[in-house]
Amino acid sequence: xxxxxxxxxxxxxxxxxxxxxxxxxxxxxxxxxxxxxxxxxxxxxxxxxxxxxxxxxxxxxxxxxxxxxxxxxxxxxxxxxxxxxxxxxxxxxxxxxxxxxxxxxxxxxxxxxxxxxxxxxxxxxxxxxxxxxxxxxxxxxxxxxxxxxxxxxxxxxxxxxxxxxxxxxxxxxxxxxxxxxxxxxxxxxxxxxxxxxxxxxxxxxxxxxxxxxxxxxxxxxxxxxxxxxxxxxxxxxxxxxxxxxxxxxxxxxxxxxxxxxxxxxxxxxxxxxxxxxxxxxxxxxxxxxxxxxxxxxxxxxxxxxxxxxxxxxxxxxxxxxxxxxxxxxxxxxxxxxxxxxxxxxxxxxxxxxxxxxxxxxxxxxxxxxxxxxxxxxxxxxxxxxxxxxxxxxxxxxxxxxxxxxxxxxxxxxxxxxxxxxxxxxxxxxxxxxxxxxxxxxxxxxxxxxxxxxxxxxxxxxxxxxxxxxxxxxxxxxxxx
Amino acid sequence: xxxxxxxxxxxxxxxxxxxxxxxxxxxxxxxxxxxxxxxxxxxxxxxxxxxxxxxxxxxxxxxxxxxxxxxxxxxxxxxxxxxxxxxxxxxxxxxxxxxxxxxxxxxxxxxxxxxxxxxxxxxxxxxxxxxxxxxxxxxxxxxxxxxxxxxxxxxxxxxxxxxxxxxxxxxxxxxxxxxxxxxxxxxxxxxxxxxxxxxxxxxxxxxxxxxxxxxxxxxxxxxxxxxxxxxxxxxxxxxxxxxxxxxxxxxxxxxxxxxxxxxxxxxxxxxxxxxxxxxxxxxxxxxxxxxxxxxxxxxxxxxxxxxxxxxxxxxxxxxxxxxxxxxxxxxxxxxxxxxxxxxxxxxxxxxxxxxxxxxxxxxxxxxxxxxxxxxxxxxxxxxxxxxxxxxxxxxxxxxxxxxxxxxxxxxxxx
Numbered sequence: 015x016x017x018x019x020x021x022x023x024x025x026x027x028x029x030x031x032x033x034x035x036x037x038x039x040x041x042x043x044x045x046x047x048x049x050x051x052x053x054x055x056x057x058x059x060x061x062x063x064x065x066x067x068x069x070x071x072x073x074x075x076x077x078x079x080x081x082x083x084x085x086x087x088x089x090x091x092x093x094x095x096x097x098x099x100x101x102x103x104x105x106x107x108x109x110x111x112x113x114x115x116x117x118x119x120x121x122x123x124x125x126x127x128x129x130x131x132x133x134x135x136x137x138x139x140x141x142x143x144x145x146x147x148x149x150x151x152x153x154x155x156x157x158x159x160x161x162x163x164x165x166x167x168x169x170x171x172x173x174x175x176x177x178x179x180x181x182x183x184x185x186x187x188x189x190x191x192x193x194x195x196x197x198x199x200x201x202x203x204x205x206x207x208x209x210x211x212x213x214x215x216x217x218x219x220x221x222x223x224x225x226x227x228x229x230x231x232x233x234x235x236x237x238x239x240x241x242x243x244x245x246x247x248x249x250x251x252x253x254x255x256x257x258x259x260x261x262x263x264x265x266x267x268x269x270x271x272x273x274x275x276x277x278x279x280x281x282x283x284x285x286x287x288x289x290x291x292x293x294x295x296x297x298x299x300x301x302x303x304x305x306x307x308x309x310x311x312x313x314x315x316x317x318x319x320x321x322x323x324x325x326x327x328x329x330x331x332x333x334x335x336x337x338x339x340x341x342x343x344x345x346x347x348x349x350x351x352x353x354x355x356x357x358x359x360x361x362x363x364x365x366x367x368x369x370x371x372x373x374x375x376x377x378x379x380x381x382x383x384x385x386x387x388x389x390x391x392x393x394x395x396x397x398x399x400x401x402x403x404x405x406x407x408x409x410x411x412x413x414x415x416x417x418x419x420x421x422x423x424x425x426x427x428x429x430x431x432x433x434x435x436x437x438x439x440x441x442x443x444x445x446x447x448x449x450x451x452x453x454x455x456x457x458x459x460x461x462x463x464x465x466x467x468x469x470x471x472x473x474x475x476x477x478x479x480x481x482x483x484x485x486x487x488x489x490x491x492x493x494x
Numbered sequence: 495x496x497x498x499x500x501x502x503x504x505x506x507x508x509x510x511x512x513x514x515x516x517x518x519x520x521x522x523x524x525x526x527x528x529x530x531x532x533x534x535x536x537x538x539x540x541x542x543x544x545x546x547x548x549x550x551x552x553x554x555x556x557x558x559x560x561x562x563x564x565x566x567x568x569x570x571x572x573x574x575x576x577x578x579x580x581x582x583x584x585x586x587x588x589x590x591x592x593x594x595x596x597x598x599x600x601x602x603x604x605x606x607x608x609x610x611x612x613x614x615x616x617x618x619x620x621x622x623x624x625x626x627x628x629x630x631x632x633x634x635x636x637x638x639x640x641x642x643x644x645x646x647x648x649x650x651x652x653x654x655x656x657x658x659x660x661x662x663x664x665x666x667x668x669x670x671x672x673x674x675x676x677x678x679x680x681x682x683x684x685x686x687x688x689x690x691x692x693x694x695x696x697x698x699x700x701x702x703x704x705x706x707x708x709x710x711x712x713x714x715x716x717x718x719x720x721x722x723x724x725x726x727x728x729x730x731x732x733x734x735x736x737x738x739x740x741x742x743x744x745x746x747x748x749x750x751x752x753x754x755x756x757x758x759x760x761x762x763x764x765x766x767x768x769x770x771x772x773x774x775x776x777x778x779x780x781x782x783x784x785x786x787x788x789x790x791x792x793x794x795x796x797x798x799x800x801x802x803x804x805x806x807x808x809x810x811x812x813x814x815x816x817x818x819x820x821x822x823x824x825x826x827x828x829x830x831x832x833x834x835x836x837x838x839x840x841x842x843x844x845x846x847x848x849x850x851x852x853x854x855x856x857x858x859x860x861x862x863x864x865x866x867x868x869x870x871x872x873x874x875x876x877x878x879x880x881x882x883x884x885x886x887x888x889x890x891x892x893x894x895x896x897x898x899x900x901x902x903x904x905x906x907x908x
Contacts, residue, residue, distance in 0.1 A: 317517045321593035325652045332549035335521040429513040
């Protein structure tokens with residue numbers, strides 16, 4: 015970085031030459047270098063035509079300069095909301111890269127940046143991946159300013175802080191920490207800041223990459239930060255004392271610290287009335303158990319504990335298995351793998367081809383596989399059931415955890431039946447309990463048990479929620 | 495580091511080498527639904543008959559094999575259940591498993607012999623044979639029973655036994671007799687054990703008796719399937735000593751707090767017109783047994799039984815329904831009828847069998863501090879046969895079905 019201390023010259027043409035070489039003027043088609051000669055002197059404007067608002071540029075920058083009669087300092091002259099004085103070339107370059115217009119004046123050792131950026135992004139749309147029926151529909155979009163404005167709209171308070179931390183170098187990106195000043199635990203905040211600063215890689219483009227840089231155990235099966243695209247979800251967590259990380263170019267945010275429960279909760283659980291919400295929780299809780307264990311239990315029971323099956327079902331299984339050439343374990347693996355294929359293809363397939371997946375999945379893999387005696391119908395039911403159940407996961411990150419864990423359990427149960435299955439469940443649970451997310455136990459507030467909103471398996475009446483999640487050590491514990 | 499290496503090598507080895515022990519694919523097993531055991535000429539050698547369910551018939555609509563039979567019978571000689579399954583494998587292709595056995599059928603000849611208890615002794619060590627299988631005593635050879643029992647509506651054998659035993663147990667004409675109960679009672683050595691009695695060879699002389707006074711074989715039944723489940727076989731010290739009729743079985747089940755009984759429909763004498771009968775649904779609550787134990791005097795056993803009756807038909811058209819006096823009469827009479835019936839049977843158990851099939855020894859055990867004391871007091875030989883038993887029947891609810899008055903047959907005939 016040789017231009018670090020390069021100062022701005024009084025000679026306008028020197029400055030112009032410097033900037034034009036730095037920004038490859040003439041090669042970069044959208045880099046504009048425009049001289050202006052007004053009554054008060056000579057000016058020079060640099061900007062990217064693609065990142066500035068050209069209407070504002072001509073109305074509020076160029077025309078005031080051209081029409082001024084007296085030599086007024088630029089900040090007083092320009093009718094734009096943000097104007098900054100730049101002392102050296104490093105600052106000039108940063109401003110140009112951010113999409114500002116930089117104005118040099120003949121005989122002046124200062125340049126001015128007029129902040130009239132117009133970076134293009136998607137409009138606010140409906141949440142795609144975390145849908146709810148009841149509740150707000152808007153989702154984050156790929157513009158930090160828009161996202162923060164949505165959050166500000168939800169938490170209009172002087173205590174809502176949006177703090178920027180710079181990371182990376184090429185280019186430096188800023189991560190915004192959003193939290194409530196008198197709630198968020200300063201230790202957790204420091205922890206996050208420290209981890210952000212320790213990132214030594216030169217570029218972190220978006221929040222999804224950032225997640226992997228700052229999480230405690232990147233190889234773990236469990237995500238330790240909640241990834242959400244819903245502003246209502248994010249602001250609910252902020253109001254509880256959690257910290258939200260946002261970045262430009264990401265249509266989602268990260269919520270930290272995360273507990274295992276937050277992955278299973280949908281914001282809709284709180285929007286629905288308590289009984290309805292809990293009913294939906296119950297369905298989801300059963301679905302998690304089904305998706306984790308149904309195939310494994312089937313293998314264990316049919317291979318090792320056939321006396322547990324009612325004889326009608328037993329004979330039905332035996333009858334359908336009679337012509338299947340492979341053992342139950344392989345049969346289940348084949349079908350689970352096929353289901354994973356459908357799922358993976360369903361995500362990647364271009365949407366005009368989407369319906370094909372349905373036909374291939376349902377007909378070929380379901381019915382035809384049974385008719386061809388490759389799998390038995392019961393296995394198709396089980397795999398469909400466990401696959402369907404895995405989609406009830408309220409959060410996409412935990413979806414993978416459930417799916418991979420399922421394969422672990424399937425393999426475990428094929429070794430010694432229930433004995434090894436229980437062993438695997440035990441190790442899995444012990445691991446689960448041992449995880450920490452930014453110093454907070456992953457299973458809290460269930461274990462270690464602390465005061466909280468009592469919103470773990472089921473939630474209680476909102477009126478009776480007395481405490482904020484105390485496991486976060488918020489500065490104010492009492493909610494009421 | 496070396497330790498770690500050893501662990502890395504050893505743990506997968508343990509899993510790989512010992513994994514999949516006891517793993518059996520379902521379709522590679524032949525599930526026995528019923529086992530029949532018969533006595534042979536040689537001592538301690540028995541004929542085992544296995545009734546094996548064919549999973550392909552009736553279980554699945556996807557792969558029906560129309561020409562296969564829903565079951566297969568295999569009969570072999572053997573000394574115990576497990577070795578017999580191996581012998582049977584000489585003709586059955588799949589591995590024979592006993593884990594789904596629903597009934598163990600014993601011929602009454604074997605049940606009455608001394609060998610029976612020796613055979614039964616091998617069962618608990620047979621991990622496979624579940625102890626909730628029902629013990630059934632057949633009057634003829636068990637092999638014949640299995641061969642000739644051809645239910646028309648339940649072609650799949652396990653379904654037949656399931657429905658047949660469940661329904662008969664509900665009405666109390668046969669008792670609930672899982673193998674485990676046989677061991678509890680036999681090893682407790684204080685009570686008598688009753689097991690359902692069945693036959694496929696009805697006797698020729700068949701006469702009408704009241705609906706539950708039969709034992710298997712003498713029910714005047716006509717139909718394609720000759721099988722009859724009725725009454726019970728009475729076991730004392732692991733040996734069959736007598737047969738009980740359906741009525742006696744019902745009384746035993748009613749007096750036994752450990753057995754549950756659903757309601758059943760029975761006929762009672764009409765107190766005012768003894769030529770007629772009254773049909774009613776009977777439902778007894780769990781009996782309350784209290785034992786007043788006197789180590790040196792006469793022990794008294796109190797049995798309180800609350801029951802309810804829903805009267806269905808009064809063919810004599812006596813107006814029990816709206817006439818308070820007659821209704822009171824009926825109520826007292828019914829209580830008396832039941833008491834007499836029960837007392838008669840209890841007397842038989844005290845005098846003839848010198849033991850009771852009601853599992854009442856459970857209620858005296860609390861009077862002793864140690865097992866030795868209890869064994870010394872000897873419930874079956876000393877206490878029960880000499881005890882005074884006071885029955886107290888109480889009709890808690892008497893209902894008369896849907897009609898409010900009997901139709902006046904005199905006027906109809908007129």
